Amino acid sequence: MKRPAALLLLAATPLLLGQAKPVLVPDVSQRDIEIIYSFTGAELLLFGAILYPGGRLPGDDRPTDIAVVVKGPTEPILIREKEKVAGIWVNAERLSYRSAPSFYALASSRPIERIVDERTRAIYELGLSSLQLSPASSAPSTVQDRFARGLVDLKRRSGLYDEAPRAVEITDGVLYRARVPIPARVPVGRFTAETFLIRDGRVLAAATREIQIRKSGFERFVAWSAERRSVLYGLAAVALSLGLGWAAGMIARRI
Amino acid sequence: MDIYLPIANLSVNALVIVLLGTGVGLLSGMFGVGGGFLTTPLLIVYGIPPTVAAASAATQVTGASVSGVYAHLRRGGVDMHMGGVLVVGGVLGSLAGAGIFRLLQASGQIDVVIAAIYVAMLGFIGILMGKEALEAILGTKAKAAKRRHHPLVASLPFRMRFYASGLYISPLAPLLLGFFTGILTVLLGIGGGFILVPAMLYILGMSTGVVVGTSLFQTLFVTASATLVHATTTKAVDIVLAALLLLGSVTGAQLGARLAGKARPEYLRLALAIVVLLVALRIILGLTWRPDEIYTVEPL
Numbered sequence: 001m002k003r004p005a006a007l008l009l010l011a012a013t014p015l016l017l018g019q020a021k022p023v024l025v026p027d028v029s030q031r032d033i034e035i036i037y038s039f040t041g042a043e044l045l046l047f048g049a050i051l052y053p054g055g056r057l058p059g060d061d062r063p064t065d066i067a068v069v070v071k072g073p074t075e076p077i078l079i080r081e082k083e084k085v086a087g088i089w090v091n092a093e094r095l096s097y098r099s100a101p102s103f104y105a106l107a108s109s110r111p112i113e114r115i116v117d118e119r120t121r122a123i124y125e126l127g128l129s130s131l132q133l134s135p136a137s138s139a140p141s142t143v144q145d146r147f148a149r150g151l152v153d154l155k156r157r158s159g160l161y162d163e164a165p166r167a168v169e170i171t172d173g174v175l176y177r178a179r180v181p182i183p184a185r186v187p188v189g190r191f192t193a194e195t196f197l198i199r200d201g202r203v204l205a206a207a208t209r210e211i212q213i214r215k216s217g218f219e220r221f222v223a224w225s226a227e228r229r230s231v232l233y234g235l236a237a238v239a240l241s242l243g244l245g246w247a248a249g250m251i252a253r254r255i
Numbered sequence: 256m257d258i259y260l261p262i263a264n265l266s267v268n269a270l271v272i273v274l275l276g277t278g279v280g281l282l283s284g285m286f287g288v289g290g291g292f293l294t295t296p297l298l299i300v301y302g303i304p305p306t307v308a309a310a311s312a313a314t315q316v317t318g319a320s321v322s323g324v325y326a327h328l329r330r331g332g333v334d335m336h337m338g339g340v341l342v343v344g345g346v347l348g349s350l351a352g353a354g355i356f357r358l359l360q361a362s363g364q365i366d367v368v369i370a371a372i373y374v375a376m377l378g379f380i381g382i383l384m385g386k387e388a389l390e391a392i393l394g395t396k397a398k399a400a401k402r403r404h405h406p407l408v409a410s411l412p413f414r415m416r417f418y419a420s421g422l423y424i425s426p427l428a429p430l431l432l433g434f435f436t437g438i439l440t441v442l443l444g445i446g447g448g449f450i451l452v453p454a455m456l457y458i459l460g461m462s463t464g465v466v467v468g469t470s471l472f473q474t475l476f477v478t479a480s481a482t483l484v485h486a487t488t489t490k491a492v493d494i495v496l497a498a499l500l501l502l503g504s505v506t507g508a509q510l511g512a513r514l515a516g517k518a519r520p521e522y523l524r525l526a527l528a529i530v531v532l533l534v535a536l537r538i539i540l541g542l543t544w545r546p547d548e549i550y551t552v553e554p555l
Contacts, residue, residue, distance in 0.1 A: 037495075039259040040266045076555040080363050088371075088542040089549070091363040096555060150550030157548065184259065184266035215261060222261040226490050234486025237494050238479045241318030241501055248505030249322025252512075 023051045024207040026195040031209075033182065034216035041159075041184045044070065044211070046107070046193055047177035057173045058199070065108065065115045065198045066168045066176045067126055070211070072103025072160075073189035076136070079147050095147045096136040102187040103160050104131065107167035107178040116201050124196060124203060128152045128163050159183035188213050262493035263307045269499055271301070276315065276503025283319050283504065284511020285518075286527045291316040291445035291478075294500065296373065296534055305366055307493050310485035312444030314497040317478040319504045320446060320471050327468030334420045334465045338472040341433035341451075345477030348437020353484045356441055369443060370538050376439075377535035380449055385528030391521035420461040420469075428459060433473060440481040446474035 029045035046068045058064070077100050083092035108115060112127045121130040131152070135144055155161035160183065168178040180193075191211040197204045215223050225233045258269040275297055283290035291312045298308035327333050359365040413425050432454050436447035451470040455461045461469070486492045515523060 035259060037259050038257065040257045078553050078555050080551045080553070082546060082549040082551075084545075088367065089544075089546055090367045091551070094363060147550070151552060154548050154550050154552060184257075185264060187264070219259060219261040222494060226262055226486065226492065226494075230487045230490055231483070233494070234483040234492060237314045237486060237492050237497055238317060238482050240494065240498060241314050241482075242321055242479075244498070244501045244505050245318035245321030246325075248509055249325060252322070252509035 022053065022197060022205055024195050024197050024205045025049045025051060026193070026207045026209055028193055028209050028211055031211060033186075033211065033213040035186075035188065035214065035219055036217050037219060039184055039219075041186070042182040044180045044182055044193070045177060046070070046180060046195065046209075047175070048195060048207075050174050050176065050197055050205075052174075062200060063110070064170070064173060065110055066170060066178075067106065067108040067112060067115065067196045067198060068168060068178045068180070069124075069126065069192075069194045069196070070103065070105045070180050071101045071125075071192050071194070072187055072213075073101075073191070074099035075102050075187075076100075077151075079151055081147065081150065093143075095139055095144065097151075098134045098136045100133050100151065101131065101161075102189070103182075103191065104128065104155075105162040105164070105180045107164045107180055109166065109168040109170055109176070111165035112163070115198050116203070120201065120203065124194075124206075126196070128156070128161055158185055160185060160187075182213075186213060188215055258495065258499070260303075260307075260493050260496050262491065263303050263496060265302070267301070267303075267496075272496065272499040273503040275301070276500040277507035277510075278503075279500075280319060280504030280507020280509075281511040281514070282507075282527065282530065284508035284513075285515040285523055286511075288446070288448045288527070290319060290504065291440075291443070292373070292377065292449070293530070293534060294504075295369075295444040296538060298496075300537070303496070304491075305369060306360075306489050306491040307496065309369070309442065309444035310482070310489060310491040311493045311496045311500065313440055313478045313481040313485065314492055314494075315500040315504055316444070316446040317475060317482065318501045319508050320475045320478070322505075322508070323471045324468070324475050327471060332465055332468030333472045334417055334461070334469045335472075337417045337420050337422075337429055337461070337465070338469045340426045340429045341436075341469065341473040342476040344430040344433025344435075345437035345440070345473055346480045348434035348439075349441045349477060349481045349484050350437075351434070352438040352441030352481070353488045355438060356489065367542070370542050372439070372443060373538050374535050374542070376450070377531050377538070380453075381528045381531035381535060383453075384524055385532065388521045388525035388528055392525065417461075420459070420465055422459065422461060424459065432459070433477070436473070437477050437480070440477050441484055444481075446478055448474055 026046065026048035033042050076096065076098050078094055078096045080091040080094045082089045106112065106127055112121065116126060121127050125132055133148055152161055168176055170176045191213055193209045193211060194206060196206050256269045257266045259266045279290040279293045282293065294312040294315060295308050298312065299305050359368050413427065414423055415426055416423050436451055439445060439447050448470050451473060452466055455466045455470060456463065482492055
């Protein structure tokens with residue numbers, strides 16, 4: 001009599017766990033980042049609460065982790081690799097990707113390799129080594145890996161890709177917060193901030209918030225006119241240089 | 256004081272850019288060169304993308320040459336006829352340059368080609384100028400070369416008179432010269448004065464009184480045309496960057512022009528030759544040393 005009951009309980013485990021899953025309530029400090037003349041980068045504060053069913057924290061001492069991923073719009077890119085030919089460095093091999101994130105930052109409460117296994121990292125794109133880049137040209141996987149490492153290294157140097165283990169602080173097991181630096185070179189567009197709650201190597205809950213980064217005011221006007229009114233923009237640039245050159249000459253003659 | 260460049264998409268220290276402009280302006284005022292050959296590489300070293308650097312440097316050279324053209328026009332130092340031919344060639348050259356630019360960009364070799372042209376050009380001119388200046392300083396120079404145009408120029412058809420230059424030659428020669436400098440203006444963001452001036456003297460054989468003025472006249476129009484070409488094709492003219500550079504360079508140019516009156520020309524030329532050779536050396540190092548980053552990313 002006991003055995004069937006135990007089996008029933010076992011079969012219902014996923015269901016019960018589903019009901020018992022915690023929920024994330026995330027938020028970001030800025031929904032809109034405006035790039036103006038004095039923009040030298042920004043710092044996003046991502047914070048929120050973990051709501052456990054019944055308000056009870058899990059009793060055991062297995063750690064609960066939070067990982068936050070901020071991603072910029074994806075874009076098709078071409079990566080070139082320099083090679084030394086006859087003593088000078090020239091671009092030789094190249095590989096193009098259909099979509100690569102223009103910005104990627106991961107903040108986690110512990111190093112991501114210790115929180116989840118490789119498969120889960122690949123599914124949720126957690127970590128710079130697990131980015132799902134889609135090469136547009138077929139190349140051996142060793143070459144693809146080499147180029148992917150090159151891309152990550154390059155973007156890391158300019159601050160556009162970032163991985164910050166231990167950048168998420170969890171307070172009393174329910175409140176978390178993370179700071180993600182946004183460099184001045186950031187591309188514009190729709191960004192997403194995904195938050196993952198991870199326990200025992202499994203993602204228990206995930207939530208997404210959107211962030212808009214856009215040029216504003218004069219900067220937007222300049223970028224817009226350069227793109228859409230390029231002839232007028234060019235004439236304005238010429239007029240500006242003629243005007244300044246002329247004015248300096250006039251002033252110098254007066255002095 | 257940081258300022259965001261809306262086309263280059265990064266923020267720079269405004270003071271550094273203005274000072275860079277001032278330095279280049281000083282040199283251009285002292286030596287009568289546009290200074291684009293210094294602005295572009297320095298901007299690239301500072302971290303500005305090469306295309307934006309070349310495009311915005313061309314804009315800056317326009318401003319730097321205005322007051323020079325005005326001064327030369329007033330004292331009749333511009334051969335309008337010859338200048339017109341050069342400008343036509345230059346504008347056509349800047350259009351061709353845009354095509355070449357696009358081809359090189361597609362093949363991924365634009366940076367290397369720009370650097371290689373710089374090295375060849377700066378090295379050649381630096382050595383030539385340095386040698387000449389040293390000879391003048393040491394007093395070993397025999398005599399000024401006789402003014403005469405190159406036999407190839409004399410063989411071209413459709414001769415016409417250029418009165419102010421004292422020439423009876425085919426307009427094809429200055430047209431080609433202008434065309435060639437126009438290409439360089441778009442590719443490198445330089446005015447091309449330090450190619451034009453020797454070419455006018457030693458290939459065309461123009462009378463010395465109108466060489467600098469006419470060269471500046473061509474520079475003014477062709478850099479303006481290159482700015483327009485860049486604005487419509489590469490869309491890489493950063494007006495904020497150009498304005499910062501201009502603020503520095505127009506003041507620097509006026510200061511430089513005053514300083515130039517107080518120094519002996521051969522020492523000035525020697526100093527310029529050294530600056531030119533140093534820039535060339537820096538670019539050679541950039542080409543041959545293993546770069547920090549051997550990968551580059553460009554959007555498709």
